[in-house]
Amino acid sequence: MKSSEGMPLKRLVRWLLLIVVLMFAFGFALVPLYDVMCKAFGINGKTAGQYEGSQVIDQNRQVRVQFLPTNAVDMVWEFYSKADEVVVHPGAVTEMIFVARNPSDHAMSAQAVPSIAPSTAAAYFHKTECFCFTQQVLQPGERIEMPVRFIVDRDLPPDIKHLTLAYTLFDITARHPPVAKVGG
CATH class of the missing domain: 2.60.370.10 (Ctag/Cox11)
Incomplete structure (x- = not known):
């Protein structure tokens, strides 16, 4: 089965799942990144x-x-x-x-x-x-x-x-x- 643009549906689902996993990982990385930035620049006291x-x-x-x-x-x-x-x-x-x-x-x-x-x-x-x-x-x-x-x-x-x-x-x-x- 193919999507309307010709990309196989399985491939589309894999790409979407990969994007979800990357977004989830980025969310976890934000907390320590925020702490490092605050400490380095004295932001947020x-x-x-x-x-x-x-x-x-x-x-x-x-x-x-x-x-x-x-x-x-x-x-x-x-x-x-x-x-x-x-x-x-x-x-x-x-x-x-x-x-x-x-x-x-x-x-x-x-x-x-x-x-x-x-x-x-x-x-x-x-x-x-x-x-x-x-x-x-x-x-x-x-x-x-x-x-x-x-x-x-x-x-x-x-x-x-x-x-x-x-x-x-x-x-x-x-x-x-x-x-x-x-x-x-």
């Missing part, structure tokens, strides 16, 4: 991973760090920081506590995704500990305090005097079901 260095504290300079915790559309948890902002000296280790509570009647899993504004400052913001590195699991009614420890780098450009650390909390229960607690 992506922060680097866990920082393990140390710095001398610049006592002559202060930077205001504002915290902006938000929930994704489908997330029902209460999520907030213990303070709206702190003033830090570049090079100093600073800690802020974020609080999450699961008001639902079932266990849920969550993941926080950080972002820094202005995006040009992301390379100068180092997290030494962060709840965003791991998934959080809360049982019904459970509340947790989650620290983030960070250092604003001494090499932060002098014209940047204010940073915003934003976290968006996503419900990932459907993809990563929580494990039930045993005996507790």
Whole structure:
């Protein structure tokens, strides 16, 4: 059997299947490609991973760090920081506590995704500990305090005097079901 243009139907189906497979593979390649582009060009305020260095504290300079915790559309948890902002000296280790509570009647899993504004400052913001590195699991009614420890780098450009650390909390229960607690 031939199609109207004379191409055998089997050949047409093979080409269409190949196109579908290539489109699917391209979709998977976009995520790591996007992360590489954001990191290379400082787009979207992506922060680097866990920082393990140390710095001398610049006592002559202060930077205001504002915290902006938000929930994704489908997330029902209460999520907030213990303070709206702190003033830090570049090079100093600073800690802020974020609080999450699961008001639902079932266990849920969550993941926080950080972002820094202005995006040009992301390379100068180092997290030494962060709840965003791991998934959080809360049982019904459970509340947790989650620290983030960070250092604003001494090499932060002098014209940047204010940073915003934003976290968006996503419900990932459907993809990563929580494990039930045993005996507790």
